[in-house]
């Protein structure tokens with residue numbers, strides 16, 4: 001007769017939800033430290049918490065709830081980083097424009113004698129820009145605007161740090177072609193950052 | 204007599220970009236050096252190229268270094 005009644009399942013779940021939720025702040029700080037981006041961190045933590053609640057049955061209680069949540073979060077962060085890299089690597093494979101759309105583009109940067117059409121301005125406080133999230137957003141938008149092949153090659157070379165030889169082989173193009181593409185990408189990015197960031201920074 | 208070729212900015216820029224991926228020949232280096240000596244815009248381009256590389260590397264590590272949101 002003294003059968004101790006379990007707390008009914010919905011209540012138990014609600015309590016667990018609340019407890020899981022109470023670790024959110026810590027998890028966001030953890031993810032932010034790792035990803036260096038508050039918004040991305042929130043997003044990943046959200047994914048991790050949903051996964052945790054989904055799999056709460058597998059929580060053995062042997063480790064603390066926080067440790068368990070953190071281990072899920074770590075997987076989610078790795079996942080997330082892979083996804084971002086993959087998206088970046090393929091963003092430029094959009095089917096439309098390519099380099100041949102505007103072959104004269106590069107020539108217009110220089111005048112008939114091969115000198116810069118416009119004198120290059122000095123970039124002030126570039127180190128400061130590297131501390132700002134908005135600057136990286138501008139950089140992303142600038143990469144998005146590159147011709148698809150140039151964007152892909154630039155990303156592999158400069159962001160992924162892959163050697164030129166390897167990229168050329170993968171792309172099936174000659175080394176000199178590879179350099180031309182990289183050069184175009186760098187020129188275009190320089191222009192884009194100049195226009196969309198540095199010309200507005202005066203100090 | 205070795206006539207050091209006068210580079211245009213366009214050629215100098217191409218060499219600076221190429222230098223990020225492979226070593227230049229001695230002639231290329233020499234011509235580039237001469238051009239940079241007398242051309243402010245190209246010196247700026249050189250700096251900005253270096254910065255671009257730094258930026259891409261930082262980006263690959265997740266972007267802005269600040270952990271706290273600037274307000």
Ligand SMILES: [Zn+2]
Nearest residue numbers: 212215242245
């Ligand atoms: Zn020049």
